[in-house]
Amino acid sequence: MKIITVLLSAAFLLCNCGGSNYTVSGHYGLAPGDSVFLFASNKSIIGSGVMATDTTFRLKGKVAGTDIATLSDRDRLLTPTLIFLEAGDIRLEPREEGVYEATGTPLNDSLLLLNRKLEALRNEYIKMTPATPHEEVEAIFARFEEIPRAMMNANLDNIFGLWLFSAYEFPNMLQDDTRRAQIRPCMTAFSPGMQAHTIMQELQKELAGFENAQIGHRFTNLTLTDTQGEPISLSSLVEPGRWVLLDFWATWCAPCCHEIPHLREAYAAYKAKGFEIYAVSLDNDEAKWRSFTSANDMPWINVQGIDADKRSTAAAAYGITSIPANFLISPDGIIVAKNLRGGELSKKLAEMLE
Template structure:
């Protein structure tokens, strides 16, 4: 940690009041195209033009290191993620395995080494490793996460490794998450990445089986606001279903949802489908074409509100079965398991 801070301080002092970071290297955009350095919230931090040899050169001043990315104006190319910190940051190359390889400063060098280690583990998982079981390889990976976070509790690289990797192993245990976050230095604890992990862990606890459901509202295709609570209550079993038309596994579930709805709707079964589609025309057409005759609302019609955060939904399809008493009694019922559960509770 001392070397990291010393290097950052030296770079800052050498800047003599001017730019204290530079970003150079080859970026895969046509010469003359604009390239932007963006914060995670898409705030533009710097901008430049791709040179004739497809290299870029940006410079500026940074006081607090953070994870940022390079992209074109429409964000349609592969982003180059990097840690913005004082020093000479170099984009080495684009690697299909883990994107742009960035180095030259302490945090970026650490990320490069971590990515290389992760690629080696991925290679083991794909090809197998003589004398090593799958469980042993995964245990090694988890040990890498822990060692890396332990060594970087005072910087944003450690926060990134925790949020992207280690958190996935403990997210269902809010107390473990809280204890781990407390090990970071106060300044890093306040970083949005760690706040996101804390919020996700709390949402996981709130949406666990046995917990009361959390109400929210979104709009349907006609623009009408419909609350989840408008479907719940005595005699009603409600499936809260997160899906999207572009999600193949979600669309594979539609026949099962239709069968369950047709079989059990008269007995009090309801579906509150929340689409994550951005193409609302496609969403509306799919509802009609597939005969999805239950309540359908769209996240995009929620005015910026994100219901997935309430239920810690990180992938779809995802669903939650809510009892007449307002409790979550099951999660992620797929295929015939949904019908089996409904047959059990709606005898």
């Protein structure tokens, strides 16, 4: 499961004087009288309004240049709608249940075009059967990567292109051994303004974290709070005679939850022999996370990996782009294995501890 942490990491250039005028209006899934909010990437509110009796709204303001915003209710219970904030009249319309799309300005129209192209591909894929030739299936998968890449290359001087890089190209390249070396050349292909953008800076940190978190490298320390609100550092666990599994997961991640019985089995078998788990949750809902760990017999160290601004510095430090993800750390602090699934963890621990 993809973790969406860097897509909205832009620094806003908004002010009450100067800049260009924008409006955001349309229909939204709130009741008349409810408030709708426009959020900056740091979760600060940069605009708000009240839903009219016909469930429409209208926000207006000024923006210097272009950047990324999200629209939602105050508590962000509705799925936030991505908006490229730029001069002009931005219109929001429902696409399907709980999903809204922005249109009316160049960058938002470009996003709409991307979504339509990918939707058409998904419809083609759905129609395929087990009898469909393998070459046709592979061609569809290739197109899923080619379409965003082509649009990115046509927008290397604006925030839409940078967003495409962060959302599509960067994660794909990071996980592809044959393309990973192309990441930095791809970064330098962007305009100077985009290279200096906060999104690009965050991606550079994530790339550095990924490179540092390879087998044979020393672990990077984390200090996070447990279910009782107490800070626990990863470095406090790494010591002679102790093997530590650094595990990134979330309650909303089905594959992560599937791994819990395997973690429980390994913990029961090897805790007395010096094995510990430092499980970093990427849940936004802390109460749900605490309740889940209590109800599902997870007696190891559970810590919260989401920062106050809803990002994860911890995940970035290890270059995490999807979960589940884990790292087995030796007593001398060296990463000796990654992404152990199912019975692989117990098998590896048996090699080390028996």
